[in-house]
Structure formats: C-alpha cells, structure tokens
Amino acid sequence: MAVDFQNHFWGDKQNGFDVLYQNLKFGSSAVKELSELLRSRAFLEEYNNNFLTKLSRKANGPQLGTFQPIWQMLKTSTEKLSSVHLETLQRLNQLIKEINKYCDEHHRKQKQIKSEETSTIDAINELKETVTALNKAKEFYYSKTVEIDRLRKENASQKDIEKAESRANKACKC
Structure with a gap:
C-alpha cells in the first residue's frame, strides 16, 4: 500500500x-x-x-x-x-x-x-515565518475592526471613526 x-x-x-x-x-x-x-x-x-x-x-x-x-x-x-x-x-x-x-x-x-535538504529546511522556516506574520496581521486587523464597531456603538465623533477606519485600511494593506 x-x-x-x-x-x-x-x-x-x-x-x-x-x-x-x-x-x-x-x-x-x-x-x-x-x-x-x-x-x-x-x-x-x-x-x-x-x-x-x-x-x-x-x-x-x-x-x-x-x-x-x-x-x-x-x-x-x-x-x-x-x-x-x-x-x-x-x-x-x-x-x-x-x-x-x-x-x-x-x-x-x-x-x-x-x-x-537545507533548501527544504529554509523553505519550511520561511513558510512558518510567513504564517506567523499573517496571523499577527489578522489579529491586528481584527482589533482595528472591533475598535471601529465599538466607536460606532458609542456614537463617537465622525473624525474618530474615520481615523479608526484609516488605521484599519492601513492594517489591511500590510
């Protein structure tokens, strides 16, 4: 088999x-x-x-x-x-x-x-680093979207909401 x-x-x-x-x-x-x-x-x-x-x-x-x-x-x-x-x-x-x-x-x-197999080891290490960086970026983006939702629920000023949205967009582009 x-x-x-x-x-x-x-x-x-x-x-x-x-x-x-x-x-x-x-x-x-x-x-x-x-x-x-x-x-x-x-x-x-x-x-x-x-x-x-x-x-x-x-x-x-x-x-x-x-x-x-x-x-x-x-x-x-x-x-x-x-x-x-x-x-x-x-x-x-x-x-x-x-x-x-x-x-x-x-x-x-x-x-x-x-x-x-050094090339395989290097590729696996790069993959792990990429996955770790991706997970950190997801966490950061998620925290920014939660912040935007919180500001909207609290009826914060439009300026604060726009700043939070701009930070979320920057987090999305990283």
Whole structure:
C-alpha cells in the first residue's frame, strides 16, 4: 500500500518535515543508548556464564553414594544453563556489532541529508515565518475592526471613526 505524503504528511501546521528531521537527528543518540543497554546485558550474560561454569566445576560430588545422581543432574543442568548464557552473549555481541555499523551508516546518512535538504529546511522556516506574520496581521486587523464597531456603538465623533477606519485600511494593506 503506497502512502501519498503530499496529502497526509505535512499536517495543519506543516510540522511533518520537522518531526521527520528531529527523528533523524536524535536517531544517533537512540542507537547509542540501545548499544549501551545491550553491552550491559552482554556483561551480565558473561558474568552469569563464568559464574555457572565455576559452579558446575564445584558440582563434582562423590562418585558413589545416594546423592550421586543429583550431583550429576546439577552439574549437567548448570553446564547447559552456562552454555545458554554463552550463546546469548555471542548473539548479543553480534547484535552490538551490527548496531554499531548501523550507527555509523546513520551518522553518514544524517550528514548527507542535512546538506541535501537545507533548501527544504529554509523553505519550511520561511513558510512558518510567513504564517506567523499573517496571523499577527489578522489579529491586528481584527482589533482595528472591533475598535471601529465599538466607536460606532458609542456614537463617537465622525473624525474618530474615520481615523479608526484609516488605521484599519492601513492594517489591511500590510
């Protein structure tokens, strides 16, 4: 399903590009935070693996006796759990490498887009400034027409009404 951004992206206040650009801009820091989180997780997995490996070595109880099957089961389960942590550690390290590659690519792409889209950013800023100026002019014109109506209701002198009308006409021409 194709999305037509021309009709759905810009919105009422033309903030679509800003939202997209801000997401691109803060994407690098988000990727770095994710990488740090995965490094912390990898550290914990490595610690668990090492601890369980040492524990499985200690689980060499007496080879004879009533607890011998339990000692063997504890050793086997601890070794399996240790290997699961080791496998998780290896996958996390692989994922961290891929995320670091993505971060580098993202940073290069961000620089490229920043240089390529300066004209778009400038045009959007000009549009926003124009909209702001238009809204101020509307407010000013509206206040002058309200002033004219107020003067007419108060039966003010014709000279005062004409001055107010002249200010409203000047506000309209700005």
